[in-house]
Amino acid sequence: MSTEVQQAQGNRKNSKGSRRRIRRRLILAALWTSVLAIIVVACTAWIGFKANIMRTELQAATTLLPEMKAQIAANDTAAAAVSVEKLIGHTQAAREAGNDPLWKSVSALPWIGPNMQAASEVATSADDVARLGAAPLVKAFQSLNWKTLAPTPSGIDLSPLRTAAPKVQAAAHVVRESSKRLHNIETGNLLPQIAEPLISAREELATLSQGLDSAADAASLAPTMLGADAPRHYLLLMQNNAESRATGGIPGALAVLTLDKGHMTLESQTSAGALGPFDPPVPIDAEQKAIYSARIGKFMQDVNLTPDFATTAATAHSMWEKRTGERLDGVLSVDPVALSFMLEATGPVQIADPAIRKIGSGLPPKLTKENVVRTLLSDVYSAVEDPDRQDVYFSGAAKEIFSTVSSGKADPKGLIDAIAKGVDERRILLWSASHSEQATVGKYKLGGLISGPNVAPAQFGVYFNDGTGAKMDFWVKRTVEVAKDCTRDGYREVTLRVTSTNTAPADAATSLPGYVTGGKAFGVPEGTVQTNIVSYGPVQSNIDTVVKDGVKIPFAAQRHSQRSVGTSTISLAPGESATLEFNFGHIVQHSQPEIVVTPTVQSVKDVLLPPLAAPCE
Template sequence: MSDGRLPVRRRWIGWTVGVLLSILLIAIGWVTIRGIGAVSDLQQVANGATQLKASIASGDLEEAERVSGSIARNAASADELTSDPVWQAFGAVPWLGPNFRAVSEIAEIAHDVSTNALTPLLDVAGGLDLAGLGVEGGTIDLAPFAEIEKPLGTASTALSAAELQAKRIDAGATLPPLADAIGELRSAVTGAASVVGSLHGASVLLPTMLGGEGPRNYVLAMQNNAELRSSGGIIGSIALLHAENGTITLQRQASTRDFPPLDTALPLSESTIALFDDRPGRYLQNITAIPDFAEAGEIIAARWTGRFGGTVDGVIAVDAVVAEHLMKATGDLAFGPFTATADTVTDILLSQIYAAVPDPATQDAIFAQAAGGLFSAALSGGDPRALIGALATSADESRIRIWSAHPEEEAVLAASELGGTIPTDSDDATYVGVLMNDTTGGKMDYYTRASITTSVGTCQGAPTTQVRVTWTNTAPADAATSLPAYVTADGFYGVPAGTVRTLIAVYGPEGATPAHVDRDGEEEGVQTAMLGDRSVVQHEVSLAPGESTTITVEFEGTGAGARFTEVRHTPLIEAPDTARKPLNCAT
């Protein structure tokens, strides 16, 4: 007869289950409380980052130091709250786990950046008179660069590591609000890594490149984005700079009219010839169509020495939007019949000048005045902090490209954004690219707009990277008659006035091959080439005013399907909308 008690084994199971449930409830409460604290800390880090940026921009380094201390404390607290064994155990739970791991990694990144990057950067800012980096009488004091090189290197290394760690977070497996936060984190860390990396590169290279160990000569090529080329735009004007012991002088200015086409093209790479025939080797205006600036810079230098002789130590290419960034530091600028502000200079240089000044030779003279005036304004002083910021922004947007004739310097440049080289894929980042080159023969790219999306995944069982480019002509419907003939090219190259004709080249990950190519859902003939180990697909697109087209290329095989895929593209007047979207296979 039973005494009403459960068997010992069943009592043991019930007791065990009860204990486990209690432990689970305690653990849930534990991570909930710690999670609320960590999220609060990370929100304070985000708010502090905004305050810190404003403090540094205003030159209030005491406030910046106070804010940075708060950031460091909150970041350390968030890291501690999300690194205990209970939190880490929840990171292994299906579905919920990726969210716990992501919060933990975000906290770790914030802690590492505040400790290993922010501290040395503020030490530099606090211990260095920024006026020493300014220009007085056309001379830059080279001594401070030795002081800032090491701490900038430390900060650059930390930010690069944080950037890679941020890219590794699987945002697609997290809840939407957290995925958005991860996207913001990646954008912020990538931007900081790019700017600090460029500043570190400058601190290493500038003392010698500015003539600290002997005089240097540089060709400055100014690109016009209203007629696109791979690295920004057609070369509109060109000049020679001389640097010696930090003193920079403008030695000579020239126009493209001083460089008639060559009967025999200069040597070009197979990929350049496959995409553009030998035109970049014959026409100065087309050299910047070359995708790799390491090749383009050397050819620009050869054209200068072939025309004027002398020695060229390097080439610097900038586009018209750089003027806008610089003028935020230097102030208004008068040239020809215009007085430009930072808000109006791009429109004047890339559009208004053609209506106000019909003669191309006069246009060239005005462009030269604008370039010379801006150069003089930058060298005459101004706020060094604002000038450095303007140059850093321009570099971050790939609007400044530099090639050096000195191999040891070129090696450093080629590894940075400033070098303008085709990037190298790695386990941490895979690259695709979109290059635009105008064949209208006018200045119609003032009216073009682009959007670029990337998607990765699997199509028909194969790893796939999809690149989709939408290209639009926003010119007015009556562009053929309302715009100057110089802008539309007036049909001179076989393109109806008002229509934009563009070569759009899409390159894929290293080792991948095109598996599907279409334009607006229809297949058409395309050019193909190789950029090193990258396959390139190039369409020639003609769009009347108001028209738009979408090109889709899917790459499969080795290198395709990588989650951390980034886009490199031609710098446009207005930056293209870029996005990552779920893969919808076109095949």
């Protein structure tokens, strides 16, 4: 056989071998591809299965929350405990799904990985909140009882609240940290199916965190401030809304409120007028002195011309110490509308003191939630001519209400709700002479501050100070609204519209007592109401113009704690109305405006109208 033939045969054999090897490789590749495809499909199915578990369990947990809140509100601790166990079961299942080894491995991949990591974080946070937040809270709640938190003739049993405080603080810490963890997740590149629930969870946790922080602070401070360790003594300012001041009304009647293990007593009742003027005045910072004059530090009746309750309280505290030599633990302020809230919980209160009954012989023998405001802010001036006796009656009525509250006759849950409503409308304000306590109190509406890190960035204020020297504000009806909210050249512009109406009878000059009309004491005609309206913008804003009934008018422009302040004065005869528009510009804050107003005889919800939000022209 020739060499060529042999070579050809060898080539044919090699060719067949190569084709066989190629076929084997192709078969092997196809096999591995099939196996890989099966693995990918299986992994995808497994991940989808785990994702479905997470979604289903978290949805189930979410549906339990309203039910659990209702159970807590109804004081059904047994049902709440069952609900929280169910909640933990759901969140734990979701967390376990997110901790699956395959899930964690795939979470390291680009694009899909961050979405899976975010889902795991949501499940982990939900479980932390359920196990370390909700469960301890429900246990703490079980140790409390509304009845134990309400005053009784022997005081308040504060030990359960003090025992619950660490649990509430721990729960608040867990929720706060979980909230921070979710806020650290970048949502820009996440799938909508992941980003939207994550953003929703952030909002829910942020709201829950604020509530728990408040509860933790209250549980920590309340026992001490209610006299659990030693009696506490507070100067009680009873604000009279018939003569408006920025924080509510003139503090004509004063008393010392003593709290001893939760038991309340009113002592040292007197009037602001009895303290007399202070010369030299109590020092006031230069900004507020420029806006409100030195009267804040000269007369107890004017300590709350400023809307900053910390200034009001510190000044009143200093005045009381100068006149009496008594250094108190703080200052508490209430108004008759807040007292009406309390009367919803106590029911009618009989005027038992014979001396007070004699002074108010023409007034109702019982104070109710329906008649207390009119009695204290209007009818007393017709029935009692002497201003000093009016203050005595006012103080005596307040003492009867506080005594009834302290006697334990009030519905416990109703009383707590009444106090909460009074705080929410800024009708109940508190200041502590202890710097550490005040640092906590000042974080909330209860502190009545107008500046600081705890004041809303886009907070506006509208405050009323009587310029009549009378009690005519009982007859004034007011509304406040955002008339314009727009952006121009990167800065926000906001217009606050304030409308005031004097609803006094046309013959007010003769039909109302001289003490109510003022008797022209400050040159204001009888029946006319003169009001200094002060409006605050946010930090760094400017007050540009003030418009009265469509016409620009002069106004005073100042600053208080970096906030712009505009002041204008209106005078209204019976039946007259006036509208002021305060135009603020150069506002850098872009969050929703929050408006704070002086609490008046009206409900705050009737004063604050929905925003009109007109566009920039």
